[in-house]
Amino acid sequence: MSIDACADLVARGDPDRFRAVMAAPVEVRAQLFPLYAFNLEVARAPWVTQEPLIAEMRLQWWRDVVQSAASGAARAHEVARPLHDLIRDFGLPVEVLDRLIAARRWDIYREPHADAAGLAAYLDDTGAGLMWLAARALGAPEGAEHAVRAYGWATAAALYLRAVPALEARGRQPMPEGLTTHELARLGLERLAVARQARRLVPKDVAPALLAGWQTEPLLRQALAGGSAPLELSPFRQRWRLLRQAFTGRW
Known part of the structure; x- marks a missing residue:
């Protein structure tokens, strides 16, 4: 324990x-x-x-x-x-x-999400909720919730997109009708922009709670660009992005 x-x-x-x-x-x-x-x-x-x-x-x-x-x-x-x-x-x-x-x-x-709003709510309750909990555990004030959740949603979208092939291999339908992976990536980047606009509301002491999003932007951009290759960063780029965010606190 x-x-x-x-x-x-x-x-x-x-x-x-x-x-x-x-x-x-x-x-x-x-x-x-x-x-x-x-x-x-x-x-x-x-x-x-x-x-x-x-x-x-x-x-x-x-x-x-x-x-x-x-x-x-x-x-x-x-x-x-x-x-x-x-x-x-x-x-x-x-x-x-x-x-x-x-x-x-x-x-x-095995049923898909009912619609795009259903998937958005799922990402908000899981990934965005988790990041907000981590931020609260590090002392984030209530005023930081909007920025943290927006970043958490973008991170959840990126990880969900990376998991799409595995979900399909298990017989699941990860994308609801009317929403493409390209569109989900675009929505994720929009949430990322919202988070960054409100970044000043998140105290520096809370930055470690946001380190879980260190791959968010490049994964979303890969998904937006399309292609059949799995979403993944090279080992060098993984290390570089994580270290940069850890040392600068900027996300």
Whole structure:
């Protein structure tokens, strides 16, 4: 039930966010690793079983964890207990955590999102919600929410676009009717521009929470340019972008 256990989970299951946390100051890692481990556990819950009912039960278990943590009844689990501490110590908004979990119900089933608005809401509740939670854990004021969520949405769109081939290989329909990957990339870049326009509202101390978006812009631009190659940055470009954002704090 230690931070080390959460770090190990993230290292094995979410290497991009692990690298982002390791590029952040040591003193904030205890806030970020439990949150990213929680997100990983929730994100993979629909994929570890072929039985929808079991997947629903796994997600409900995490919704119960969040609610019990909010009431002070922590659970003895390697991720649930540190998450409880975050909720208690930093006042993480329980409703944002709950929406993040509930949104993952879409991953259980094979139906596409109802429309573009449905996908937008999914990205807002998952990726944008996660980035706002990370920012809150580092002390972000309420006034920073719009900028952080816009950046989180753009990041979620980029990662979703990168996952499209894998989702299709699993028999899912990631793109709703009437929305192309090109259009989603354009919307992501628009949200990125909105985030940058409001960047002054985000304190510098919160910048490590936004390191998870270090690949956002180039992935979106790759998707906008089209082509059949998987969305991916070269190892050199990955290291360069992460280090640049870590050292400058600019996103």
